[in-house]
Amino acid sequence: MADLTLAALTKVYPGGVRALDSVELTVADGEFFALLGPSGCGKTTLLRTLAGLETATSGAVLLGGTDVTAVPPGRRDVAMVFQDYALFPHMTVTDNIAYPLRIRKVPGRERRERAADTAAELGLGDHLGRRPDQLSGGQQQRVALARAMACHPRAFLFDEPLSNLDARMRLEARTFLKRLQRELGVTTVFVTHDQAEALALADRIAVMEQGRIRQLGTPAEVFRRPANTFVASFIGSTPMNLLPGTAEGGAVRVADTALPTPEGLALAEGEKLTYGIRPEYLTFHQEPVAGALAGEVRVVENLGSSQLVTLEGPAGEVRVVVDEDTALAPGTAGHALPRADRALVYRDGELLGPPGYETPATGTRTP
Amino acid sequence: MTAPPGADPETTAADRHAAGLDGARRLLATVGFYTFCSLVLAFFTVPLLWLASAPFDDTPSVTASLPSFTLANFETLLDNRYAMRSLGNSAVLAAGTGVLVVVCAALAAYALSRVRLPGRDALLYALLLLSSIVTGTAAMVPLFNLAFELDLIDSQLGVILVLSGGLLPSAVFILKDFMDGTPRSYEESAQVFGASPLQVMRHVVVPLVRPGLATIAVWSVAQVWGNFLIPFLLLRSPEKSPAAVVMYTFYTEGGQPDLALISTFSLLYSVPVVLMFLLVSSRYGFRFHGGIKR
Amino acid sequence: MATSPPEPGGPPAGAAPRERDAAGLGRLGATAFVVPALLLIAAFLVFPALWTIYLGATDYRLTGLAAVDPQFVGAENVERALDDDGFTNSLGLTLQFVLGSAVIGQAGLGFAIAWVLRDRRGFGRRLIEAMVLLAWILPSSVIAFLWIALLDRDDGTLNALLSTPGTAWLLEHPMLSLIVFNIWRGTAFSMMLYAAALGNVPPSQLETARLAGASSWQQLRDVVFPRIRGHVLTNLLLISLWTFNDFTPFLLTGGGPEDRTEIMPVFIYETALFGGELGFGAAISVLMLLINLVIAVVYARLLRRRKDVDR
Numbered sequence: 017m018a019d020l021t022l023a024a025l026t027k028v029y030p031g032g033v034r035a036l037d038s039v040e041l042t043v044a045d046g047e048f049f050a051l052l053g054p055s056g057c058g059k060t061t062l063l064r065t066l067a068g069l070e071t072a073t074s075g076a077v078l079l080g081g082t083d084v085t086a087v088p089p090g091r092r093d094v095a096m097v098f099q100d101y102a103l104f105p106h107m108t109v110t111d112n113i114a115y116p117l118r119i120r121k122v123p124g125r126e127r128r129e130r131a132a133d134t135a136a137e138l139g140l141g142d143h144l145g146r147r148p149d150q151l152s153g154g155q156q157q158r159v160a161l162a163r164a165m166a167c168h169p170r171a172f173l174f175d176e177p178l179s180n181l182d183a184r185m186r187l188e189a190r191t192f193l194k195r196l197q198r199e200l201g202v203t204t205v206f207v208t209h210d211q212a213e214a215l216a217l218a219d220r221i222a223v224m225e226q227g228r229i230r231q232l233g234t235p236a237e238v239f240r241r242p243a244n245t246f247v248a249s250f251i252g253s254t255p256m257n258l259l260p261g262t263a264e265g266g267a268v269r270v271a272d273t274a275l276p277t278p279e280g281l282a283l284a285e286g287e288k289l290t291y292g293i294r295p296e297y298l299t300f301h302q303e304p305v306a307g308a309l310a311g312e313v314r315v316v317e318n319l320g321s322s323q324l325v326t327l328e329g330p331a332g333e334v335r336v337v338v339d340e341d342t343a344l345a346p347g348t349a350g351h352a353l354p355r356a357d358r359a360l361v362y363r364d365g366e367l368l369g370p371p372g373y374e375t376p377a378t379g380t381r382t383p
Numbered sequence: 384m385t386a387p388p389g390a391d392p393e394t395t396a397a398d399r400h401a402a403g404l405d406g407a408r409r410l411l412a413t414v415g416f417y418t419f420c421s422l423v424l425a426f427f428t429v430p431l432l433w434l435a436s437a438p439f440d441d442t443p444s445v446t447a448s449l450p451s452f453t454l455a456n457f458e459t460l461l462d463n464r465y466a467m468r469s470l471g472n473s474a475v476l477a478a479g480t481g482v483l484v485v486v487c488a489a490l491a492a493y494a495l496s497r498v499r500l501p502g503r504d505a506l507l508y509a510l511l512l513l514s515s516i517v518t519g520t521a522a523m524v525p526l527f528n529l530a531f532e533l534d535l536i537d538s539q540l541g542v543i544l545v546l547s548g549g550l551l552p553s554a555v556f557i558l559k560d561f562m563d564g565t566p567r568s569y570e571e572s573a574q575v576f577g578a579s580p581l582q583v584m585r586h587v588v589v590p591l592v593r594p595g596l597a598t599i600a601v602w603s604v605a606q607v608w609g610n611f612l613i614p615f616l617l618l619r620s621p622e623k624s625p626a627a628v629v630m631y632t633f634y635t636e637g638g639q640p641d642l643a644l645i646s647t648f649s650l651l652y653s654v655p656v657v658l659m660f661l662l663v664s665s666r667y668g669f670r671f672h673g674g675i676k677r
Numbered sequence: 678m679a680t681s682p683p684e685p686g687g688p689p690a691g692a693a694p695r696e697r698d699a700a701g702l703g704r705l706g707a708t709a710f711v712v713p714a715l716l717l718i719a720a721f722l723v724f725p726a727l728w729t730i731y732l733g734a735t736d737y738r739l740t741g742l743a744a745v746d747p748q749f750v751g752a753e754n755v756e757r758a759l760d761d762d763g764f765t766n767s768l769g770l771t772l773q774f775v776l777g778s779a780v781i782g783q784a785g786l787g788f789a790i791a792w793v794l795r796d797r798r799g800f801g802r803r804l805i806e807a808m809v810l811l812a813w814i815l816p817s818s819v820i821a822f823l824w825i826a827l828l829d830r831d832d833g834t835l836n837a838l839l840s841t842p843g844t845a846w847l848l849e850h851p852m853l854s855l856i857v858f859n860i861w862r863g864t865a866f867s868m869m870l871y872a873a874a875l876g877n878v879p880p881s882q883l884e885t886a887r888l889a890g891a892s893s894w895q896q897l898r899d900v901v902f903p904r905i906r907g908h909v910l911t912n913l914l915l916i917s918l919w920t921f922n923d924f925t926p927f928l929l930t931g932g933g934p935e936d937r938t939e940i941m942p943v944f945i946y947e948t949a950l951f952g953g954e955l956g957f958g959a960a961i962s963v964l965m966l967l968i969n970l971v972i973a974v975v976y977a978r979l980l981r982r983r984k985d986v987d988r
Contacts, residue, residue, distance in 0.1 A: 069571050090577025102572035106590040115586075116576040167576065419793055420805060423786075427808040429834060430827045430861065434819070437826075487714040494710035498702055512918075512973045513722060524949045524959045525728035529721070548721025551714050580702045609816035612924045616950075627818040631928065649819040656814050 018080030018170040018203060019045040020066065025075035027061055027227075035061040037227040038075065043220075046201045048194070050218035052208055054250070058227040059207045060175060066205060067096045067173050080170060090119070095164035096173040100180060101156050103148040109135060109159050110144045116167035134162045138196075154185045161196065172197075174206035178213055190216055211251045215239060223247045240358075245365045248292050254324055257298070257334050258362075259291045259309075268361060271330035273309055276356035281368050283361070289368075292360035295324065295335040298352040300342065308351035309334050316344050327352060434653065437646035456647040465621050466648055469629035472539070473652075476614065476625050477607040479543040484550050484603040485596055491551075492558035493588060497567070507556055514552035523616060530617050537619040545617065546607055554599050561595030562588070601663045605656050626652045729966065732959030747956060754960030764961060766936060767944040768968075771921060773852060774859070774940050779920035782860035784913055787867025792897070795875050806868070813865030821928035824858050847930055851938045855926045863920070867912055874908035875901065907980060914976035918969060941965050 020043040027036040035058045043049045051059040064070040066077060068089030076085045084092050095116070103112050110131045111118075117127035135141055138158045148156055157177065164172055177193060178186045194217050197204050208214050214221045215235040223231045223238060223246075231243040242248035248256045261270035263283035268275050268291045275291055283289070301308060311329025323342070327334045327350050336352045338344065361368045438456055460466050495503055526545060527536075535541025569591065573583045589596070611627040618624050621632070630652065633645050702710065733754055737747035758764045790809065794802045812820070827834050830845035846854045878901055886896045902909075924942045932939040932947060939947065945965070949958020 067571075067575050069574070089571075089575045090579075092575075094575065096572065096575045098568040098572055100566060100568055102566065102568035104569060104573075104587060104590075115573070118586075119573075119577045119582065416793060419789070420801065423790060424805055424808060427805075427812055427861065427864075429838070430823050431808070431811060433823055433826045433834065483717070487717060490710040491714035494702060494707035498704065498707035500704070500707060500711070510718060510722075512970075513726060514718075522722075522725035522729050522962065523945060524732055524955050524962065525725040526721075527950070528728065528732075528955075529725055544717065545721045548717045551718050552722070555714055580706055605814055609818070611817055611928065627816055630818045630822070645822055649822060653815050653819050656816065657811070660810070660814050 019043060019047075020171060020203060020205065021076075021078040022062075022066075023076045023078065025062070025065065025077065026073050027058075027065060027070060028073045034227050036065065036072075036075075039227070039229060041222060041229065041232070043203060043205060045203055047203055048197050048217060048219045049203075049205045050208060050214035050221045051205065051224060052211060052214040052221050052250075053224035055209055057224040059209075059224050061227075062224070063096075063173050063175055063205060063207045066171075067094060068092050069096075093167075093169050094171045094173055095167060095169040097157075097160045097164050097175065097177055099176040101148075101160035103156055103159055103163075105148055108145050108147055109140060109151070112148065112159055113162045113166050115163060120167065131162075131166060134166050135159075137165075138162050152185075153181050154189055157181065157189060158192075161193075165200070170203065172202050172204040172206075174204065176208055177206055178208070179210070186213075193217065212253055215251070223250060241360065241367060241369075242292070243367050245290055245292070245362050248360065248362070248367075252294055254295045254335060254337065256292050256294045256360075259293075259331050259334070261289055261291045263287045263289055270309065271332075273331065274307065275309070275354055275359065276307055277359055277361055278357055281361055283368075287363065290362040290365070291354075292362060293354045293358065295337045297355040297358035298334070298336040299355070300325065300336045300338040301351040301353060302349070303351070305351050305353050308353040310349065310351050313344055313346050313348050313350045316346060325350065434646070434649055437642065438650045440646075456643040457651075459643055460647045460651065463644060465624075465629050465632075466644065468622060469624055469626040470652065472623055473608055473625035473627070474655075475539060476542055476546070477604040479539070480546045480550065480607045481600050481604045483543060483547045484554050485600050487547070488551055488554035488558050488599060489589070489592075489596060492555045492562050493584065495555065496559045496562035497570070507552075507559070510552035511556050514549055523612075526613075527616055536617060537623065539618070539623055541617050542614050545613055546610065549613075550603050550606055554603065557602075558592070558595055558599055561592045561598075565591045597663055597666070601659055604659065608656055726966065729959050729962045732956055733963040734960070735956045737956035737959070738953050750956070754957050755964065757957065758961050758964060763936065763939070763944060763948075764964075767939050767941050770852065770938065771940045774855060774926070775917055775920045777852075777856040778859035779863065779916040780913060782856060783863045783867045783916050783920075784909070786860060787864045787869075787912075788871045790864070790868045791871035791875055792901075795872070809865045809868055812861050813863065817862075817925045818928060820862060821925060824854075824861075824929055828854060848934050851930055851934060855929065855938055858929060859920060859923070859926070862925070863916060867916060870908060870912050871905070874905040878904050910976055910980050914973065914980075917972050917976075921965075921969060921972070 020041075022039050022041040025036055025039040025041075026034070028034050037058075039058075039062060051062055053059045061070055065072050068084070068087060072085060076083050078084065079092060079094070104115070107115070110128055113131035113134055114122075114127040117130060122130070132141070132144060135144055138161060140155065140158055140162060143151060143155060143159075148159065151159065157180070178189055181189055190213065197217075206217070215238070218235060220232065220234055221238050222229045225246050231238055231247045233243075238247065239251055242251055242256070245258055249258060259270045259275075261268040261275070263269075263285055264274060265285075266281075266283060267277055268283075268289055270291055275293075277283070277291075298309075304310065309327065309329060309331050311327030311331070311334060313325055314328045314333075315326040317324040317326075319337075321340055323338045323340060323344065325336045325338050325344060327336060334352055336350070344350075439453060440456075494500070495507065530536050530538075530541045530545065533541070535544070565588070569587050570583050573587050578586060608625075609627060610625075611631070614625050615628050615631075618628065621629065624632075626648070630645065630648055633641055633648065732747075734749060734751055735747040736750050736754075790805065794805065815823075825847070828846040830836070830843060830848075833846070835846065836842050836844055882900050882904075883896055886900045891899065922942055923940075924946070926938055926940060927943045927946065930938040932943040941961070942965075945958050945961050948961060949955050952958075
């Protein structure tokens with residue numbers, strides 16, 4: 017078990033692509049840490065550099081305080097679970113789980129026993145003699161986890177651990193994974209492109225774009241106060257409304273509506289701003305309300321316990337989450353009123369905080 | 384024979400519609416289909432009939448006919464000193480070349496598939512072209528000279544080396560395709576657990592590409608088994624000659640071809656390749672790989 | 678794999694950018710893996726090819742004075758070959774052989790079989806494929822004799838079947854016989870390649886065409902052919918080169934009657950090893966290499982153009 021530190025880590029591919037751009041990051045001992053971002057943002061490269069499968073162009077990787085930048089992958093004492101699990105198709109479940117022990121020259125009998133123990137812990141006791149292609153996706157994932165656990169590494173690295181499962185299995189596996197990590201207490205870094213997965217699992221999240229960390233913080237911080245419009249549009253199962261406007265008398269005027277802002281923002285009169293508000297933090301009214309965005313209901317999407325309504329008005333498209341009991345028909349008028357304390361104001365794409373507010377980009381881990 | 388198009392249970396609605404409109408055309412297509420298949424089958428079967436009948440005929444002629452059954456021809460064959468020996472020679476040449484080609488090609492294909500060496504693709508393509516161009520006939524003279532200088536004339540080792548050199552580019556090319564098709568995460572996974580390159584090769588890569596290795600092994604063995612030119616060129620003594628060459632002497636020596644011997648020998652000589660082929664196609668399926676992907 | 682001393686907190690000094698590969702081989706390891714194969718190829722493929730070029734410029738002979746001390750004669754051999762009736766005759770015959778048996782025969786019949794059987798399963802298909810494959814995998818010496826027996830003047834099965842007793846096919850129609858023989862021999866490769874290629878044509882595209890009312894021929898032209906064009910070119914390249922360099926016809930006709938089937942490989946064999954003119958033979962080999970190269974380059978060009986179109 018160990019903490020992980022990345023110092024000015026940079027990776028430039030031969031073609032000149034800068035996959036990682038001086039990344040600074042510390043993952044605490046025992047922490048469950050998510051690398052989140054769209055495909056091609058460098059998150060997988062970062063994970064592979066941690067594993068030693070990619071060599072950093074410059075910068076350092078520290079594991080438990082020692083520099084492992086030049087240490088080959090096999091000697092870093094980390095375990096990785098690949099997106100496709102990489103279970104060896106020609107080996108049984110036991111042989112797969114015991115493989116790391118085989119490399120470490122643990123005698124055959126002992127390593128089979130240890131593999132069986134680990135398998136039993138993960139509920140795989142009945143499948144020891146099977147081959148990977150005879151297992152379900154969820155079982156395959158647990159074999160991969162068991163194989164990673166078998167050698168008691170100092171850190172786990174998971175590459176998109178849930179993406180190969182179908183929707184229902186994914187939820188179950190997510191809960192399982194979080195419990196397992198809590199119990200083992202092993203420092204874990206995982207990569208995902210699914211913001212819901214990152215929010216649900218991680219103690220802290222690094223949101224990445226083009227080789228840089230755009231925001232680092234707890235799920236609550238990242239969700240409530242996205243540090244920039246990139247993170248704002250990336251986090252949340254329904255994307256945040258980002259409306260262009262101008263500062264006017266302490267409020268933000270979008271189209272012809274003055275929208276309320278959080279207290280304590282210093283806005284220069286007339287400056288161009290972006291007003292961010294999540295669909296969940298807008299309340300829907302069928303009658304006109306002061307300070308609400310007006311529009312016509314264009315699309316109604318049923319989300320089960322709620323509805324996602326797309327309003328089209330002078331401010332452009334605005335999405336609102338409406339409770340399930342409100343009857344709605346396309347073509348009718350609607351008004352969306354923002355919750356002032358949840359509204360976010362961005363200047364040049366960066367979040368404006370109240371004076372003295374620590375900018376979320378440097379957010380520290382909350383235990 | 385499979386069902387005619389009309390009886391196909393999976394016909395789509397569009398099919399039925401078109402068929403209903405034009406029954407005559409469908410009939411014509413069916414007749415055409417069976418005529419074509421019969422002609423193809425006849426074309427490919429007729430030349431082979433002799434091989435099935437003559438070995439068991441007590442008075443074999445060049446005509447394929449129902450034999451007056453006998454196994455006497457096989458006794459004649461067993462009495463021929465060179466005949467049985469030549470099959471052994473063929474086996475030695477085929478096995479030697481097969482092992483050499485599979486081992487060298489597997490190592491090279493693996494490295495070329497996983498490490499981007501400078502000029503890799505150009506090199507592979509150039510070698511592949513070269514190998515189909517210099518298949519022995521064009522380079523006959525220098526091959527003969529080279530074998531002479533290296534003291535490899537009349538040596539089975541010489542034949543093995545020359546054949547391996549000719550087969551390797553295609554083998555590397557085909558195997559590289561197999562290796563390219565296996566996910567790297569298997570090897571990376573083994574690597575993260577601390578396996579050395581040779582361990583990765585032994586534990587993971589070889590078991591994964593076993594069908595590819597089998598294909599290459601069978602392919603090289605079949606190539607050598609049937610090769611006439613190189614042993615004809617490089618081997619002098621009949622005791623070392625493989626079946627392909629020895630068989631040729633059966634019908635040039637003495638003017639009159641010894642049909643009993645030739646037919647029986649042909650059959651015996653053919654059986655191993657056919658068996659090998661059946662084995663591989665039943666175990667791995669005869670799939671097409673490599674070089675033809677694009 | 679170079680390692681640098683760990684320097685906590687800072688970039689490791691002198692650590693050049695290194696590419697790590699899936700196997701952890703490194704350049705050095707990879708080179709070691711490649712060397713055995715390359716050595717064999719260099720010694721027994723590349724070197725003889727280069728030597729052929731050198732020999733082609735000498736008057737080297739199997740016996741006599743020139744065997745001991747070959748003289749450099751430059752392009753004389755090549756000029757002589759180009760003037761030689763035997764050479765031009767042989768070149769013409771080879772082109773007939775390649776065009777007739779490979780480009781038209783094997784590719785055409787192979788595609789036809791693959792297309793007709795494309796969505797058939799079961800015994801019939803397996804039987805046809807097995808027979809076609811059998812012709813391909815049997816040793817050439819056996820095959821050659823099978824065909825000598827088939828085409829025999831007096832007792833040949835073909836004459837019995839066609840009721841044409843006394844027709845000496847190999848003497849009266851030698852090149853036609855060889856072409857048919859080679860179609861029989863080599864169709865399997867094209868058949869399998871096209872079967873694989875047709876399997877890669879997405880059924881949804883064919884179904885779209887069928888729903889739009891396209892006939893078989895239109896489906897072939899508009900959906901199938903554009904998709905398998907790369908396979909067609911690769912197939913034609915390989916079978917052209919193989920047929921060009923095929924020595925098996927020698928086993929059937931020995932080049933006769935009267936040089937009427939003396940294709941290039943046979944011509945070289947007769948000239949160099951039988952006639953003893955090694956230098957002259959090598960010069961013809963060089964010409965043959967050049968022709969091969971031209972074929973290869975033409976196909977490679979066509980292939981590349983296809984890829985450009987794709988992008």
